[in-house]
Amino acid sequence: MDVQKFVGRKQELINFQRLLKKSTASLVVIKGRRRIGKSRLIEEFGHNHPFYSFSGLSPTEKTTAQIQRNEFALLLSSQFNIPNINADDWSKLFMLLADKVQTGRKIILFDEITWMADKDPTFLSKLKNAWDLYFKKNPKLILILCGSVSSWIDKNIISSTGFFGRISEKITLKELTLQSCNKMLKNIGFKKSILEKFMILSITGGVPWYLEQIDPNATAIDNLRRLCFQSDGILVDEYKYIFSNLFGRRGKIYKKIVSKLAKQPAEFEEISLSIGYSASGILSDYINELIVSGFINKDTTWNLKEGKSSKLVKYRLCDNYLRFYLRYMAPKFDRIKSGQFADIDLWGLSGFQSVLGLQFENLVLNNRKSIWKELSLKPADIVYENPFFQRKTFRQKGCQIDYLIQTKFNSLYVCEMKFSKNEIKSNIINQMKDKISRLSIPRGFACIPVLIHVSGINEEIIETDYFGKIINFSDLLED
Numbered sequence: 001m002d003v004q005k006f007v008g009r010k011q012e013l014i015n016f017q018r019l020l021k022k023s024t025a026s027l028v029v030i031k032g033r034r035r036i037g038k039s040r041l042i043e044e045f046g047h048n049h050p051f052y053s054f055s056g057l058s059p060t061e062k063t064t065a066q067i068q069r070n071e072f073a074l075l076l077s078s079q080f081n082i083p084n085i086n087a088d089d090w091s092k093l094f095m096l097l098a099d100k101v102q103t104g105r106k107i108i109l110f111d112e113i114t115w116m117a118d119k120d121p122t123f124l125s126k127l128k129n130a131w132d133l134y135f136k137k138n139p140k141l142i143l144i145l146c147g148s149v150s151s152w153i154d155k156n157i158i159s160s161t162g163f164f165g166r167i168s169e170k171i172t173l174k175e176l177t178l179q180s181c182n183k184m185l186k187n188i189g190f191k192k193s194i195l196e197k198f199m200i201l202s203i204t205g206g207v208p209w210y211l212e213q214i215d216p217n218a219t220a221i222d223n224l225r226r227l228c229f230q231s232d233g234i235l236v237d238e239y240k241y242i243f244s245n246l247f248g249r250r251g252k253i254y255k256k257i258v259s260k261l262a263k264q265p266a267e268f269e270e271i272s273l274s275i276g277y278s279a280s281g282i283l284s285d286y287i288n289e290l291i292v293s294g295f296i297n298k299d300t301t302w303n304l305k306e307g308k309s310s311k312l313v314k315y316r317l318c319d320n321y322l323r324f325y326l327r328y329m330a331p332k333f334d335r336i337k338s339g340q341f342a343d344i345d346l347w348g349l350s351g352f353q354s355v356l357g358l359q360f361e362n363l364v365l366n367n368r369k370s371i372w373k374e375l376s377l378k379p380a381d382i383v384y385e386n387p388f389f390q391r392k393t394f395r396q397k398g399c400q401i402d403y404l405i406q407t408k409f410n411s412l413y414v415c416e417m418k419f420s421k422n423e424i425k426s427n428i429i430n431q432m433k434d435k436i437s438r439l440s441i442p443r444g445f446a447c448i449p450v451l452i453h454v455s456g457i458n459e460e461i462i463e464t465d466y467f468g469k470i471i472n473f474s475d476l477l478e479d
Helices: 010-020 038-046 065-080 090-100 123-133 150-158 178-187 194-204 208-212 220-229 238-263 268-275 281-292 320-337 352-365 368-374 427-438 459-464 473-477
Strands: 026-031 051-055 106-111 141-147 169-172 296-303 308-317 382-390 399-407 411-418 446-453 469-472
Touching (some): 010 026, 010 038, 010 169, 026 038, 038 051, 038 106, 038 141, 065 090, 141 150, 150 281, 178 194, 178 473, 194 220, 194 320, 194 352, 194 473, 220 320, 238 268, 238 281, 238 308, 238 320, 268 281, 268 308, 281 296, 296 382, 308 320, 308 352, 320 352, 352 368, 352 399, 352 411, 368 399, 368 469, 368 473, 427 446, 427 459
Parallel strands (some): 051 106, 106 141
Antiparallel strands (some): 296 308
């Protein structure tokens, strides 16, 4: 992505600009999943200022702490023209860097800091000392610590007593909004239909690097075939890199968790039983690490009458690439690798359109603020919002709503997300009526059905005037 075509991240850039106005040095921590655009954001902020970048090496069995220091020393030498650097100790390396950035506006990036600190337990304490003794003496210096292993950063930096009171800004970088994704597709020249844009975004989500791989001159189907179904497709092997790079030897347990959730959202006990792992605090930690890393979401349901959280919690795999890979690509992996899908008609493949429908739900849920805007709802108006689950009991029926919004004015917006390659038929009305009839709606509450779709609706649906709001996916793509 060219600098002049940088898209989105407005609030993050505003936060960075605020740091430029400070009269003291700033220590910034940025975290977010692999490919989310952390380094690209920092480069966008730093390109008008003296900017120095250092990155850790991806850990392997042969990558030692000394190799990480050697890499840092090499980058230090190349950016400051310093010969014969002694790389036997991090403190010496930090002191040497600090000596070169004593005055004036300087922006320094320590990228993939988790890898940089790998196998050296003294790294963080020496970095903290270097910050206190040297770096922060330059009031115009901004030091950015960046990494993909969000849980490690939370535990060892953000929540560490060693860095307490030293961090000026914390940024968790999430996927681009649908509006920013649409701008990015336009910038690269992808000017296809809303349906084709949806097909792209249903697999890439708002991950910038994935979107950068799109060929604007090819159809959505051709792009997905090239990226996901050719033996050397960029996204064919992406799954294994995500877990090996982020979670190392513990990657197997994380894979089991996401594989379970790829089938459907599940409660904690269901996950434990499915993967054969005790329902302990350790499993809870693993799940929380996946939440912090941005791969799964904790969907808590609530009591409609009281507007308070209930004990019913389900975990949902919210990363669209992982969902698509596990649900549709993984079962065909060997055949993909052998080239059997290189020229196949994806649109006609069994289950392809069905899995796109599931991807649609996830994509919209990850952009729920756009729904609020379409419904003219302000955050302050909302008591609770989430996918809604209601257990079956003697007094009530079981119920599951794609997305439910409860407002402080006792209005319930019941949102149904529907994907179809053809226009949606009027039988959707009876389906919605059945779902709503299962809800235990408190007296005095109003229930407003909302339909969110991609490919158009039957005229009969409009004539019945049943839905309080009908939202086309194209509406969610525009500011």
